[in-house]
Amino acid sequence: MSSLEETKYILKKYNIKANKKLGQNFLIDDNVIENIIIAAGVTEEDLIIEIGPGLGTLTSKLLEKAGRVIAVELDENMLKILQDRFKLYNNIQLINEDILKINLKELITSNLNNLKNVKIVANLPYYITTPIIMKLLEDRLNIESITVMVQKEVADRITAVPGDKLSGAITYSVNYYSTTEKVVLVGKECFIPSPEVDSEVIKLNIRKEPPVEVENEEIFFKIIKASFMQRRKTLANSLTNAGIIKDKESANRIFDKMNLKPDIRGEKLTIEEFAKLADLITKGI
Numbered sequence: 001m002s003s004l005e006e007t008k009y010i011l012k013k014y015n016i017k018a019n020k021k022l023g024q025n026f027l028i029d030d031n032v033i034e035n036i037i038i039a040a041g042v043t044e045e046d047l048i049i050e051i052g053p054g055l056g057t058l059t060s061k062l063l064e065k066a067g068r069v070i071a072v073e074l075d076e077n078m079l080k081i082l083q084d085r086f087k088l089y090n091n092i093q094l095i096n097e098d099i100l101k102i103n104l105k106e107l108i109t110s111n112l113n114n115l116k117n118v119k120i121v122a123n124l125p126y127y128i129t130t131p132i133i134m135k136l137l138e139d140r141l142n143i144e145s146i147t148v149m150v151q152k153e154v155a156d157r158i159t160a161v162p163g164d165k166l167s168g169a170i171t172y173s174v175n176y177y178s179t180t181e182k183v184v185l186v187g188k189e190c191f192i193p194s195p196e197v198d199s200e201v202i203k204l205n206i207r208k209e210p211p212v213e214v215e216n217e218e219i220f221f222k223i224i225k226a227s228f229m230q231r232r233k234t235l236a237n238s239l240t241n242a243g244i245i246k247d248k249e250s251a252n253r254i255f256d257k258m259n260l261k262p263d264i265r266g267e268k269l270t271i272e273e274f275a276k277l278a279d280l281i282t283k284g285i
Helices: 003-014 030-040 057-065 076-085 104-112 126-138 152-158 169-177 217-227 235-241 248-257 271-283
Strands: 046-051 068-072 092-095 117-123 145-151 178-186 199-206
Touching (some): 030 199, 068 104, 145 152, 152 169, 152 199, 169 199, 169 271, 217 271
Parallel strands (some): 046 068
């Protein structure tokens, strides 16, 4: 049975519809599902954490390949379906919880056992994509990779080269923790119901060490965030308005030390320049 036929059957059997508030769109393209499995490199040595499994279309394929799957689903209606569908499987754990509220480190530690790798796989709701990705990265989990489907515009920004015109605050933040790659473009027709925009599967390969050293990570990320709050403002204005630099004179002094033009915008800086800027501000220069 194809994913399309299977999805229609399950929706009819349980008499349910996608929950718009939770951003539910059910993937029905078998080729995309296969691409996700291949990109994530799922093997029997892996513990997979799937976020928002929905009807379990991707989950069923993960269970065939992975050593163990932990599926975290917020919607109780979906949970009942998943419980019915996978009640004969012994390598799955279903959790009815908000992924943003879970202690993932504890969850991973208690489930890793003899498995070697931990990988995140998900078809993320558009409205909460960034908070989920940043939680997964900022928690510094013992994971190898994150393979997720996101809105195409978000995929473009996440995978952009820092300093490129498509880059944003999330570009630098994600790049600090991982290397990124695009996997496959997913048209809106690949879902029930169809979303208004196309999606894209991306993979984040977690770095063992960040690409730059910074004395104060909190200042580093504050600077990046402030730099993109109002993209049309100069970097000096953005940082003084945010209270990160005292005044324009201080900004000019720091910029002069870095050989940066006074009217430069944050989007023009490399991640190395942001790191140097953060260190100078941390030192009070």
